[in-house]
Structures are given as C-alpha cells and as structure tokens.
Amino acid sequence: MGNPNTDWKERVGADEAERHAGYAREFAAIQARKSERYGKGRALHRKQQLGLRGRFEVLGDLPEHAAHGVFARPGEFEAWVRLSNGGPDRQADHKPDIRGFAVKLRGVTGPGALGSGATDAQDFLLINHPAFAFAGADEFVGLAKHLVAGPGALLGYLVRRYGVFGAMGMIKRLGAAFKRPFTGFATENFHSATPIACGPYAARVRLLRASSEPRPGASGDWAGDFMRRLALDALRFELQLQFFVDEQRTPIEDASVDWPEDVAPYLTVGVLTLPPQDHSSGEGRELAAAIEAAAFDPWVALAEHRPLGEVMRARKVVYYQSQQGRK
Numbered sequence: 001m002g003n004p005n006t007d008w009k010e011r012v013g014a015d016e017a018e019r020h021a022g023y024a025r026e027f028a029a030i031q032a033r034k035s036e037r038y039g040k041g042r043a044l045h046r047k048q049q050l051g052l053r054g055r056f057e058v059l060g061d062l063p064e065h066a067a068h069g070v071f072a073r074p075g076e077f078e079a080w081v082r083l084s085n086g087g088p089d090r091q092a093d094h095k096p097d098i099r100g101f102a103v104k105l106r107g108v109t110g111p112g113a114l115g116s117g118a119t120d121a122q123d124f125l126l127i128n129h130p131a132f133a134f135a136g137a138d139e140f141v142g143l144a145k146h147l148v149a150g151p152g153a154l155l156g157y158l159v160r161r162y163g164v165f166g167a168m169g170m171i172k173r174l175g176a177a178f179k180r181p182f183t184g185f186a187t188e189n190f191h192s193a194t195p196i197a198c199g200p201y202a203a204r205v206r207l208l209r210a211s212s213e214p215r216p217g218a219s220g221d222w223a224g225d226f227m228r229r230l231a232l233d234a235l236r237f238e239l240q241l242q243f244f245v246d247e248q249r250t251p252i253e254d255a256s257v258d259w260p261e262d263v264a265p266y267l268t269v270g271v272l273t274l275p276p277q278d279h280s281s282g283e284g285r286e287l288a289a290a291i292e293a294a295a296f297d298p299w300v301a302l303a304e305h306r307p308l309g310e311v312m313r314a315r316k317v318v319y320y321q322s323q324q325g326r327k
C-alpha cells in the first residue's frame with residue numbers, strides 16, 4: 001500500500017486549447033440536433049430520472065491529506081442530487097447506458113476552481129463505472145460523435161483509428177461497459193473516474209451504495225425503485241476519497257486506469273443522506289425542475305477541489321458550451 005503524496009503533475013499539451021474548443025463545437029452540434037428532437041436539454045445525461053434534496057455531513061477527525069476544501073472541518077451542507085441516464089437520447093430505461101449520480105453541495109464558500117471569483121457550490125459528478133473506456137478526451141469525443149451517427153459510422157471510425165484488430169478490442173471494451181447489468185441507483189457504487197485536487201493532494205471520489213440488495217423486477221424502472229426504497233426510510237451513502245500514490249499506478253492523465261484499492265485504499269470523508277420525500281408532490285416537481293435547470297459541472301468547485309487531468313480540462317470547455325446552449 002502506498003502513501004498519499006503531492007508529487008502528482010498534470011501534462012498540458014500545447015494544442016489542448018484548440019482541440020478542446022473543437023470538442024465543444026462537436027458536442028454543441030450533437031446537443032442542438034437532440035434538442036430539436038426532444039426539446040432543450042444537455043448534450044449528455046439528457047434524461048433526468050430524479051431530482052432530490054438531501055444533506056451532506058462532513059466527518060470529523062480526518063487525516064491531514066483529506067482535510068481540505070469542503071472536508072476541512074466537520075459540518076453539514078444542503079445537497080441537491082440529480083440521477084440520470086448518461087446518453088444524449090431520452091431512451092427507455094431498460095436499454096444499456098451509463099448512469100449518473102450528480103451531487104451539488106450548496107452553501108459552500110471559497111475561491112472557485114475556475115479562478116474567476118468565489119463559488120457557492122461544490123459539485124461531484126459520478127458514474128457507475130470506476131474508469132472510462134478511453135484514456136483521453138480525443139478518444140471519447142470521436143466515439144460519442146460517431147456513436148450518435150449510427151453503428152455503421154461508429155464501426156468505420158473505429159477501424160480507421162485503431163485498425164481491424166484494435167477496433168475489435170475497442171468494441172469489446174465498449175460492450176463490457178454498456179452491457180454490465182445495472183441494479184439501481186441505490187445499489188451501485190458511483191465514481192468520479194477521474195481525479196480532483198484535495199488541497200495539495202489528488203484524489204478520486206467514490207459514493208458507496210446505500211443498499212446491497214437489488215429488488216427483483218426493478219430493471220427499467222430505476223426512478224420507481226429508488227423512490228420505493230426512499231418511502232421506507234432515508235437512504236445513506238458514504239462519500240470516499242482515493243488518493244494519488246504514484247504516476248505508474250494512480251495516473252492523473254489516463255482516465256482508463258482504475259486505481260487499485262490495494263495500492264490506494266478509499267477513505268470515507270462524508271455521508272450523503274436523502275430523507276423520505278414525495279417527488280410527485282408540487283414541491284417535489286418544483287425541486288426537480290430547478291435541479292433539471294441547474295448546471296452540474298465538475299468545475300463548479302472550490303479551487304482546493306480543482307478537477308485534474310486532460311479529460312477534466314476538456315470538460316471545462318464542453319460543459320460551458322452545453323450550458324450556453326441551454327441558456
């Protein structure tokens with residue numbers, strides 16, 4: 001097991017600004033096409049399953065490497081939670097997809113990650129996979145653009161980029177990612193997949209599942225499954241950090257690497273609690289609409305939790321463009 005340290009580094013390419021601006025244009029075009037079909041919405045994670053309220057408790061007596069930013073001292077924050085499907089379409093919930101669990105801590109105060117003033121929120125954007133199927137943003141953008149264009153376009157792109165055998169390997173990786181059974185938002189762990197800063201340290205984020213018992217027949221009704229659980233009792237999720245140890249085993253720039261737990265164990269730093277609530281009431285619908293209209297962005301963050309790595313740097317530009325498209 002390695003020790004958390006501050007020797008991490010980011011490697012910023014000379015052409016990143018130009019490439020990332022191009023990615024933003026690509027996703028803006030995808031978003032515009034999908035919005036013509038479904039109404040105004042996000043480029044990805046378009047379909048909101050639920051928008052809920054909760055509270056987040058920061059634990060006390062954290063070790064020095066964890067006690068930074070929102071984790072610097074014990075306390076509580078109001079939380080907004082957005083549960084979503086990951087794709088650009090509003091497709092049926094039983095279809096394979098990446099699932100998103102976004103948490104916005106409200107009432108945060110401090111210099112923001114964008115360097116343009118203070119922030120009043122800290123966002124954590126999590127998915128039900130511990131790592132991405134790709135190392136960098138260029139691969140992801142190429143995949144997303146051609147996936148939207150259809151299976152034939154995607155296959156042609158993969159063969160051109162990776163060759164026949166490389167394309168077969170990538171298809172296998174993508175198939176494993178999308179076809180992995182999803183059991184529900186309460187019964188899956190969710191991950192940042194890419195790191196953020198924690199003061200002078202670097203860490204990935206994980207939200208531990210609230211329950212280890214999937215409900216029979218829940219498939220295709222993820223919102224209903226979640227709300228049935230919530231009607232019985234509050235749901236409690238532990239938020240954990242996994243710290244950078246060294247570049248070889250816990251790389252900052254390669255989003256496809258799942259940092260091994262035997263090298264970098266997780267540390268629980270806070271607890272997210274969602275109380276029983278009626279999402280179908282007038283108040284519940286009003287909250288869901290406010291959450292749907294809000295920006296959930298990894299760069300809505302304290303400077304002490306600045307997103308790290310090329311994928312995160314690309315998301316800064318792409319998410320801003322998406323938000324402009326949604327006004």
